[in-house]
Amino acid sequence: MSMSKPLYQQIKTQLLQKISSMQPNTAIPAERTLASEFNVSRMTVRKAIDELVDEGMLYRDKTRGTFVSGRELVKKNNVATLIKEDTTHVLYMNRRTFEEIAPILNLPVYEEIVRIVFECVRDHDVLRIDEVYTASSYYCEEIGNIEKVLSIINSQGSYRITHTFIPMLVPVQFINLLNIPMNTPIIMVRSIYREMNGKIILMRKTYYNPLKDTIEISN
Amino acid sequence: MSMSKPLYQQIKTQLLQKISSMQPNTAIPAERTLASEFNVSRMTVRKAIDELVDEGMLYRDKTRGTFVSGRELVKKNNVATLIKEDTTHVLYMNRRTFEEIAPILNLPVYEEIVRIVFECVRDHDVLRIDEVYTASSYYCEEIGNIEKVLSIINSQGSYRITHTFIPMLVPVQFINLLNIPMNTPIIMVRSIYREMNGKIILMRKTYYNPLKDTIEISN
DNA sequence: TAGTGGTCTAGACCACTGG
């Protein structure tokens, strides 16, 4: 009760443990039963279950009960977690005007823009290359360092993000880095990050190595 | 009160109207205020707001209030609505064994599979081509016609869907149909549709015309 | 200090399903 975490999140954690040892498609106890087991109100249990349903761990049947999802459904991707965690290295960074990029960031063309290029590596393979563009002024005043940019890119739910998937041939400057043949078709994802009020924070282009990485989304 | 729709959905609709005429980043009334305005409990108003926040129409600040999202955020895509509505024509359909496809559908290789090919057209342009594979038996017994397949593909939330994004050069057999040059890089999305219990229902390959259609996802 | 959203309670009635 005096924990810092909300009750429903503690219950969610306990349910998650319980579920992990259950067979798919078996029913969990009824909401009223769980409420009395955990000694909380039904609405609190329900909120915990709501989130597990949203995350695909459980599914409900209106009149029969709540059930454990099939095993292969446990892996849960959404747009926010498209980018899995791996080792990230900054390749280089510069600051100048970018006429093509400025309009996208709602900036005047003469304004300086910061460009940072990352590579994402796993097991000596470059999985993808990231180009991030952000307003120079914004970067200085409110971000201040590359770690902050990384935290924005990896943040969950703090920003509004729009991803556009663009097919292309691998850009020649990335052939050696990605270690793939010339003219290989790849997917580049162009992402716009906005604050909740709509202000554009940064633009990102991610070049995926089709031989080493896949883009996968589940509901 | 005697409507068939739940109260919170009616309130959601009314809030949506109210919001649509408001400037971005202006506050909506407090939850307690709305509750008394609508003459319902705060939890009911809250449920309506919860959904609008999930859908990106509103955003909350823990201590300041709830606000209207920026205009450009109103457009809301998610994985389930990736496929926008356009005119769909069935190009052809056949039923035979598909050795490469059967394992994906968890079927024995000798089992017959139904393959249906659609084109999606808007303004005389072919936006994409869809290949759908489903178990012949399943198709007969539980689906029964092509409209049912379409409804599965366009359904929201009734199935678990996994999308994999694959870059490739346009298959030669689709060059004329999509009206794009040979060797054009395109994106093919391979989607697996499952029931909530994990059973695989169908597999789908969607070939996007990069000149006429874009794949875009927002959170 | 007054107002906000976040959480929580202990009830309630409904429609629907399965035995």
Next chain:
DNA sequence: CAGTGGTCTAGACCACTAA
């Protein structure tokens, strides 16, 4: 018929923030 999830109420206390 008993049990389920879906909805709803009328309160409550909390932490935080802006005035």
